[in-house]
Amino acid sequence: MFRAIWDNIKGIYSLLVGMAVTWDFFFSPRYTIHYPRKVVERENLENYRGPLELTRGKKEQDQTRCISCQLCVKACPGHCLKVTKGKESKSPESWLYDFSLCCLCGACVEVCPTGALAFSHKVYMVTTTREALILDLLKDLKERVAETPLLVEAPDSTASQEPSAAVVKEA
Numbered sequence: 633m634f635r636a637i638w639d640n641i642k643g644i645y646s647l648l649v650g651m652a653v654t655w656d657f658f659f660s661p662r663y664t665i666h667y668p669r670k671v672v673e674r675e676n677l678e679n680y681r682g683p684l685e686l687t688r689g690k691k692e693q694d695q696t697r698c699i700s701c702q703l704c705v706k707a708c709p710g711h712c713l714k715v716t717k718g719k720e721s722k723s724p725e726s727w728l729y730d731f732s733l734c735c736l737c738g739a740c741v742e743v744c745p746t747g748a749l750a751f752s753h754k755v756y757m758v759t760t761t762r763e764a765l766i767l768d769l770l771k772d773l774k775e776r777v778a779e780t781p782l783l784v785e786a787p788d789s790t791a792s793q794e795p796s797a798a799v800v801k802e803a
């Protein structure tokens with residue numbers, strides 16, 4: 633008898649706690665968006681790990697900081713990276729990244745001695761073929777710089793350096 637009463641009290645208490653949480657969240661700001669009508673704002677992507685990109689050069693933005701040392705290639709557990717050193721200099725002549733194999737662990741970003749790698753904030757990357765996920769990062773760097781040159785260099789090389797303007801779009 634007492635046991636049944638106590639169970640009912642506990643049940644009602646649990647219900648009230650659940651209702652209080654629901655009520656609280658009902659009036660809180662929403663943390664989700666209705667895609668594709670809206671997209672996530674840039675400031676909410678600061679810690680987001682999108683596919684890798686090469687950071688912009690310190691002097692010439694469309695030149696990579698990579699010195700083809702291969703440390704990232706050796707550190708990568710997924711064998712996603714292929715860096716081919718140029719014949720004339722240390723700069724790579726080809727920089728390929730297979731995003732389909734990448735687990736976004738960050739080992740390559742951490743090991744790079746020149747800060748040449750960063751995670752991008754590309755959150756809406758879509759493709760129907762695996763081949764399209766093999767990314768040419770040198771080409772990507774040049775395209776980004778041509779599209780949005782930076783006036784001030786981003787100090788943190790482990791974060792994407794892309795300008796914040798590129799971001800908030802509503803369809």
Ligand code: SF4
Pocket residue numbers: 684707708709710711712713733734735736737738739740741
């Ligand atoms: S984030 Fe990890 S898995 Fe992806 S390329 Fe870098 S080291 Fe490889």
Ligand code: SF4
Pocket residue numbers: 697698699700701702703704705715743744745746747748749
């Ligand atoms: S670790 Fe950095 S400098 Fe070395 S090959 Fe990779 S990206 Fe280039």
